[in-house]
Amino acid sequence: MARVVGRVEGTRDVGVARVAARVSPRLRKRNPRLVKIPAAWATEYVEVRREGLRLELDLRDNLQAVLYYAGKYEPGVRRFLRRELRRGDAVLDVGANIGLHSLTAAQRLRELGGGRVIAVEPAADSVQKLRRAAERNRLADLIEVVPVALGEQTDEAELRTDSRYDQADAGIRSLHGDGKAVQRVPVIRLDDWAEENALSRLDVVKLDIEGSEVAALVGATQTLTRLRPRVVLVEDKRNEERGRLYDVLGGLGYAHSGEVYDHNALFRPVGRDAV
Numbered sequence: 001m002a003r004v005v006g007r008v009e010g011t012r013d014v015g016v017a018r019v020a021a022r023v024s025p026r027l028r029k030r031n032p033r034l035v036k037i038p039a040a041w042a043t044e045y046v047e048v049r050r051e052g053l054r055l056e057l058d059l060r061d062n063l064q065a066v067l068y069y070a071g072k073y074e075p076g077v078r079r080f081l082r083r084e085l086r087r088g089d090a091v092l093d094v095g096a097n098i099g100l101h102s103l104t105a106a107q108r109l110r111e112l113g114g115g116r117v118i119a120v121e122p123a124a125d126s127v128q129k130l131r132r133a134a135e136r137n138r139l140a141d142l143i144e145v146v147p148v149a150l151g152e153q154t155d156e157a158e159l160r161t162d163s164r165y166d167q168a169d170a171g172i173r174s175l176h177g178d179g180k181a182v183q184r185v186p187v188i189r190l191d192d193w194a195e196e197n198a199l200s201r202l203d204v205v206k207l208d209i210e211g212s213e214v215a216a217l218v219g220a221t222q223t224l225t226r227l228r229p230r231v232v233l234v235e236d237k238r239n240e241e242r243g244r245l246y247d248v249l250g251g252l253g254y255a256h257s258g259e260v261y262d263h264n265a266l267f268r269p270v271g272r273d274a275v
Contacts, residue, residue, distance in 0.1 A: 189219035
């Protein structure tokens, strides 16, 4: 059962502030709105309105806590999507998490007159939140949720936590985590999924999958070559992966535009495919 708080944009939950005071008066005094709730205490979800969307948040999770307390998450990516999208676009959001960017894209496409969002997310709890949020915001007809991980080959793998974080942090569960295994998930190639589902259009691609971006792109080469999306937005935080990432996209005919949004690098097709 969720506690309903923050029905009005920006409203804070007084109960959380009281908990924060009990945990650390000094922390509350320094920054009363940015307090991580211990997992044992966060037994209920909170329902809020953030960025014009109705969302169900788990305050044990870093992404969701930031969205709750700060009122926004990756605002640069959201602004870019709203500016970039066109009527009828097909958007692929790989690593959709609880669906903030998928919902933003669907919301904008609704305003423009239609389109399609394919949200790929393997974590079961995030998938549930995403689907509920799509229903709650009346966007379910525009969002298709694909509950798998994308990779270089068809397989099955374990989603693992990162030992630096709480296991409730959905945003850092990955195929490369060094912590506890929390779920076995199917891994598929985008090329196979696109063929099986007769994907005929792809305009905007966003990938944020905790270090698996290169593998997902390698498994998507036929689809990207065939459909030539005008935008590929990829998380680019890891220096050790950057060279390989740029090589793979360069081999597919994409070049970094020089734009970066919240650590996500923007690539566009070069030459005659440029849009």
